[in-house]
Amino acid sequence: MARFLLSMGVEHMYSAPYHPQSNGEAKRSVQTFKSAMKSMKGGEGTLSQKLSSFLFQYRNTPNVTTGITPSELFLGRRVCTRLSLLAPDIAARVQKKQAQSSYSGVNRNFEVGDPVWAKAYGKGQGWEEGLVTKKQGGADYEVLVDKQLWRRHADQLKKRMKEKMQVVPEPAAPSESAFSENAPVESSLDKTVSPSESVSGFATSGNSTSSTETPSSEITHEETLPQDTPVSPRRNPPRERRPPQRLDL
Structure with a gap:
């Protein structure tokens, strides 16, 4: 008996005789x-x-x-x-806390019906298109791939975007209002004039200016403009051309 207690690590203690307490x-x-x-x-x-x-x-x-x-x-x-x-369901609480915790900062939650990429083993070690059919536990899912049910962890799944057809818009046809007579016409005052055109537009003698010939189409458009259109004054003075001074030796 002493050998058995010693092998089991039990310390055998004796009490005082005739004292059951x-x-x-x-x-x-x-x-x-x-x-x-x-x-x-x-x-x-x-x-x-x-x-x-x-x-x-x-x-x-x-x-x-x-x-x-x-x-x-x-x-x-x-x-x-x-x-x-x-008592409260501790297992459900633990699963909820584990689902809320993110280890890599990537969304690891998938819902039933989500299109995903599932890791394939034995088929070239690639990824196959699948559809989540059932969620098991905190991070295990059943994925339908090519009429087969695969069990994959969230680390073995990737989000797959649904394919959408790209519609190329057709060029819009010009409307009839663009060719109507009442369409707004740009005034000749809004056009930018190059320096060469501004030089040729003025006479060399005095401050008088000579206007260039205007096409007939612009004349017809100018006639449709109202008579009280304000004309902004010229900001720069007319340029005076002087003969060059040459050095006579």
Whole structure:
């Protein structure tokens, strides 16, 4: 017995003789077991089922000394019971937090019906067109590719834009209003005049100017303009051409 306890790492301690209070924890465990079995007397189930039910409840009850349940100490997690159904869904909360967290700054969420590019393995290591049909867990999806269902992670999927036809607009035909007689006509005052034209437009003697001949088409348009059209005064004075001064040697 001493060898077995030593191999299991159990320290065997002895209590004082004729003093059962020294082994109070063991006596209390026996009392708890007897009272539980008496309370289940006359109930449904066999003795083995009643014993399993008692052990399940006892191992999921927090201990006064440790503050956690014996099953949590042994398994490292809480065992699901009927009371766990009344508590908030921790798994759904964890999945929601994981979905909100972004590891690479890229949108990793896909909805059912989204067109995607799915990573292909065994077909040239490329990408195949697919359609998301089902979402499984936080980042796993079922993708329909060429009448086959593939299971891919969000890291193995890429967004695929829907193809849209590019419509080239036809050139608009000129409207009849552009050739109507009432269409606005640019005035000759708005046109820019080059320096050569401005020089030839003035006479060499005095400040009088000589206008160039105007085509007949412009004359007809000028006649349609109202008579009270304001004419802006000339900003620059007329240019006077002087004979060059040559050096006589």
